[in-house]
Amino acid sequence: MAQEQIAKASKNAKKKIIEKFAVKSSRKEAWGIAVKEAEEALKMNFEERLKIINGKKEILLASRKSKKKQVVKQESDTDSDATSLSKPDAEDIQAGKHKVIKRKLKSDGIKQPNKKCKLSTQENNLEGHPKVHKDNKFVHDSDVSDSSESGILQSDDRALGTHRQSKVCLKCEKPSVDLVQCKGKCFGYFHQECLVNSSQEPLCANCDAGVHKCMICQETSTETALKRCVSSNCGRFYHDTCLKAYSSMINHEGKNNHCPLHFCLTCVLENPRSSVTNASRLLKCIRCCRAFHNKRQCIAAGSIHLTGASIICSEHFEVKKHKLSSTINANWCFICSKSGSLLCCDTCPSAFHLECLNTKAPEDIFLCEDCECGKHPHYDDIVWAKLGAYRWWPAKVCHPKEVPHNIAKESPQIGEFPLYFFGTKNYIWAHRGRVFGFQEDDDERTDHALAHPGLTKRFNLALEEAGKEFAKYLKKKEVSMLEMKKHLKPPQFKMIKFNKPVGNVQVPTFNEKDYNRCDCNPNSESPCSSDVDCINRSLMFECNSNLCLAKEKCQNQRFQKREYPPAEPFLTESRGWGLRSLVDIKKGQFVNEYVGELIDDEECERRIAKMHKENETNFYFLTIDKDHIIDAGPKGNLSRFLNHSCNPNLETQKWIVNGETRIGLFARYDIPAKTELTFNYNLECKGNEKAKCMCGADNCSKYIGVRPLNTNSKAKSKVGIKRKKAFEKSKRDDICVYCKNRGSEMISCSYRDCPKSAHYACSLHAIQSAADNRWKCPEHLCEVCQTVSSKQCSTCSKTYCRQHYRNFLKTTEGNKFICIQGHQT
Numbered sequence: 117m118a119q120e121q122i123a124k125a126s127k128n129a130k131k132k133i134i135e136k137f138a139v140k141s142s143r144k145e146a147w148g149i150a151v152k153e154a155e156e157a158l159k160m161n162f163e164e165r166l167k168i169i170n171g172k173k174e175i176l177l178a179s180r181k182s183k184k185k186q187v188v189k190q191e192s193d194t195d196s197d198a199t200s201l202s203k204p205d206a207e208d209i210q211a212g213k214h215k216v217i218k219r220k221l222k223s224d225g226i227k228q229p230n231k232k233c234k235l236s237t238q239e240n241n242l243e244g245h246p247k248v249h250k251d252n253k254f255v256h257d258s259d260v261s262d263s264s265e266s267g268i269l270q271s272d273d274r275a276l277g278t279h280r281q282s283k284v285c286l287k288c289e290k291p292s293v294d295l296v297q298c299k300g301k302c303f304g305y306f307h308q309e310c311l312v313n314s315s316q317e318p319l320c321a322n323c324d325a326g327v328h329k330c331m332i333c334q335e336t337s338t339e340t341a342l343k344r345c346v347s348s349n350c351g352r353f354y355h356d357t358c359l360k361a362y363s364s365m366i367n368h369e370g371k372n373n374h375c376p377l378h379f380c381l382t383c384v385l386e387n388p389r390s391s392v393t394n395a396s397r398l399l400k401c402i403r404c405c406r407a408f409h410n411k412r413q414c415i416a417a418g419s420i421h422l423t424g425a426s427i428i429c430s431e432h433f434e435v436k437k438h439k440l441s442s443t444i445n446a447n448w449c450f451i452c453s454k455s456g457s458l459l460c461c462d463t464c465p466s467a468f469h470l471e472c473l474n475t476k477a478p479e480d481i482f483l484c485e486d487c488e489c490g491k492h493p494h495y496d497d498i499v500w501a502k503l504g505a506y507r508w509w510p511a512k513v514c515h516p517k518e519v520p521h522n523i524a525k526e527s528p529q530i531g532e533f534p535l536y537f538f539g540t541k542n543y544i545w546a547h548r549g550r551v552f553g554f555q556e557d558d559d560e561r562t563d564h565a566l567a568h569p570g571l572t573k574r575f576n577l578a579l580e581e582a583g584k585e586f587a588k589y590l591k592k593k594e595v596s597m598l599e600m601k602k603h604l605k606p607p608q609f610k611m612i613k614f615n616k617p618v619g620n621v622q623v624p625t626f627n628e629k630d631y632n633r634c635d636c637n638p639n640s641e642s643p644c645s646s647d648v649d650c651i652n653r654s655l656m657f658e659c660n661s662n663l664c665l666a667k668e669k670c671q672n673q674r675f676q677k678r679e680y681p682p683a684e685p686f687l688t689e690s691r692g693w694g695l696r697s698l699v700d701i702k703k704g705q706f707v708n709e710y711v712g713e714l715i716d717d718e719e720c721e722r723r724i725a726k727m728h729k730e731n732e733t734n735f736y737f738l739t740i741d742k743d744h745i746i747d748a749g750p751k752g753n754l755s756r757f758l759n760h761s762c763n764p765n766l767e768t769q770k771w772i773v774n775g776e777t778r779i780g781l782f783a784r785y786d787i788p789a790k791t792e793l794t795f796n797y798n799l800e801c802k803g804n805e806k807a808k809c810m811c812g813a814d815n816c817s818k819y820i821g822v823r824p825l826n827t828n829s830k831a832k833s834k835v836g837i838k839r840k841k842a843f844e845k846s847k848r849d850d851i852c853v854y855c856k857n858r859g860s861e862m863i864s865c866s867y868r869d870c871p872k873s874a875h876y877a878c879s880l881h882a883i884q885s886a887a888d889n890r891w892k893c894p895e896h897l898c899e900v901c902q903t904v905s906s907k908q909c910s911t912c913s914k915t916y917c918r919q920h921y922r923n924f925l926k927t928t929e930g931n932k933f934i935c936i937q938g939h940q941t
């Protein structure tokens with residue numbers, strides 16, 4: 117009874133206002149009365165609203181019904197003004213052809229765009245009051261009641277109203293400020309009546325029964341079979357396998373075991389290899405594991421806002437038979453653009469040849485990669501859209517806030533969003549099953565135009581408009597990408613200064629006795645630099661800071677002093693993060709040391725297997741020798757961001773620093789500031805086998821670790837071997853200095869430019885007894901103590917170290933050395 121009175125009073129008040137306005141003679145008086153009555157009417161609305169807030173649903177329904185009646189009346193009043201949607205290509209399609217399409221669509225069970233289609237025109241709606249042609253209206257009665265009954269509000273933020281601060285009941289999905297938190301493990305909120313009545317504590321049915329729904333596969337399992345998100349107050353459950361499969365599919369591992377509801381899916385899909393640092397609030401889907409930043413470029417179009425933090429995402433769109441809600445697939449392959457027998461995605465228009473996908477026909481339904489990851493259209497996307505018999509037509513995905521009033525107020529189904537058709541200026545509510553992304557040059561498809569000689573002006577206009585909008589869209593996207601990249605931080609790792617041995621890995625302890633002091637004059641301008649012939653430097657030994665006579669002036673302690681030119685990680689186009697220098701670098705300059713955990717081969721294989729299992733694609737293993745591998749994954753320094761290139765600007769060199777072998781990166785040529793720094797991974801960087809190389813170099817071998825094409829001697833860089841001058845293989849002796857035979861597995865003498873080689877097996881004893889684990893041919897070892905020699909007899913090539921040479925060598929007139937004992941001439 118009360119409702120009727122309220123509705124009647126409100127109607128009367130409005131009527132009176134209009135009447136009073138009509139009285140021209142007593143305008144002032146009428147104005148006064150009108151204001152008074154309008155106030156009353158407003159008050160009435162306020163009361164109405166209060167009642168709604170208090171949960172008096174009947175009043176809400178009554179008010180909606182009365183409003184709807186008005187809309188219907190308005191529609192019938194404006195019949196004559198409206199323009200109906202002209203079929204975009206009606207003129208183009210010859211009658212027969214058109215019929216064929218119609219028949220096909222009919223047989224597919226797809227509804228034709230008829231008088232009930234969801235359309236309107238901009239001319240009528242953008243300004244002033246909306247005028248909707250009867251034929252263009254598409255609000256189904258069922259839609260309105262559907263949404264109100266399921267508690268789903270419009271996707272327009274304005275509709276949130278008092279629900280912004282409230283929570284959502286996880287059973288009936290209605291937002292309310294009056295909810296009780298379940299005392300079980302789910303931490304969910306429910307209406308009292310939605311909880312289990314029998315239990316003493318407030319418990320939801322799932323917690324009461326000890327079962328929960330996996331937010332990924334949506335199947336219910338017992339608590340023991342599921343894993344709960346570690347985040348406090350999250351309480352979402354997942355099957356471990358589902359979580360792993362999902363993480364690898366979207367190429368993102370939840371930080372510290374947090375579930376996917378703690379990162380923005382859109383940001384992750386756009387930058388899978390980066391941790392997204394934008395901590396702005398996330399809108400979380402109450403039905404699944406998807407969350408988005410509360411920004412129009414992040415949120416999936418068609419998601420329904422329930423509260424300021426909860427949505428039902430567009431993934432939950434359901435095909436309804438009575439609506440234009442089925443998916444229409446393209447009749448060409450999205451890879452090769454040709455027609456034929458196609459595998460159609462179940463939820464979007466994409467279609468593929470099995471051969472193009474290089475896969476077998478799935479037994480179950482097929483979802484394309486984008487749909488599987490949950491990559492849905494976003495607001496402002498320029499798309500191709502199809503409505504029944506109409507041809508694929510360029511359109512824009514609009515935000516419900518930005519469409520004409522009469523379109524916006526229509527209550528959409530979850531997953532539906534308004535589309536604006538270029539050229540025709542029509543609006544329609546659509547879903548992801550009817551749209552696919554516009555691409556660069558789509559507006560210049562002249563072949564398409566040629567295929568349809570009768571192409572209408574309107575279609576051309578639509579293409580032109582879409583092209584312009586798309587260019588704007590790309591520009592905007594680029595700007596926002598750049599902006600986003602500025603806020604992105606590289607994935608986290610622990611910064612360390614030196615290699616950290618792990619497990620059984622041993623590093624040699626430094627013994628001062630084994631150290632060879634160089635001959636450099638400590639008083640010279642730059643002792644131990646590349647300008648002077650420092651014996652340690654030539655042998656790729658660093659001088660010891662305590663023992664080198666040059667002390668602080670010594671220029672051969674670059675690893676120890678960490679003399680790295682400043683560099684910064686940056687996000688590359690296709691290779692994840694890379695490193696670039698902030699200053700100019702000179703040829704031969706020490707750039708960085710590759711540091712990380714020092715592991716053995718066994719541990720390395722174990723780590724690689726684990727990473728392969730988890731579909732990890734970034735590997736940070738660099739081999740020093742078969743027992744020592746550096747893993748810069750968990751711990752390292754900036755060098756871990758160095759990407760591979762088939763034509764790199766850095767090369768690796770093995771140096772001995774206080775008895776330990778370390779790997780340094782040195783410039784192959786002058787490198788200007790802001791250039792990406794790269795080195796050739798060769799086979800020394802494990803884990804990248806078969807990985808496609810995206811270095812873009814002219815000589816790229818297409819795969820990381822495969823020898824680059826057309827390499828010249830300059831481009832060759834072998835990890836761990838420094839050669840001051842090009843060490844061309846052809847110039848090397850291929851006869852073993854010990855057994856005098858040729859053969860494979862030869863190693864080269866590490867002394868300067870010495871061309872001598874030996875079989876690995878033959879030289880093993882020498883390597884093992886060498887202080888630095890490196891082989892030098894016997895010629896370069898002191899005849900007495902087998903340490904590195906410093907002087908050599910110019911006649912017989914016998915060599916002696918600094919301690920012993922005076923006993924065995926004498927200087928000749930020509931300042932050469934010769935054995936004291938002399939030689940037979």
Ligand SMILES: C[S@@+](CC[C@H](N)C(=O)[O-])C[C@H]1O[C@@H](n2cnc3c(N)ncnc32)[C@H](O)[C@@H]1O
Nearest residue numbers: 691692693733734735757758759760809810811
């Ligand atoms: C040492 S990490 C380099 C840093 C890495 N890009 C990142 O984002 O952390 C090596 C990994 O980077 C990627 N990568 C390096 N160079 C590449 C290249 N030329 N092409 C494709 N991927 C590359 C591969 O995934 C490789 O396993």
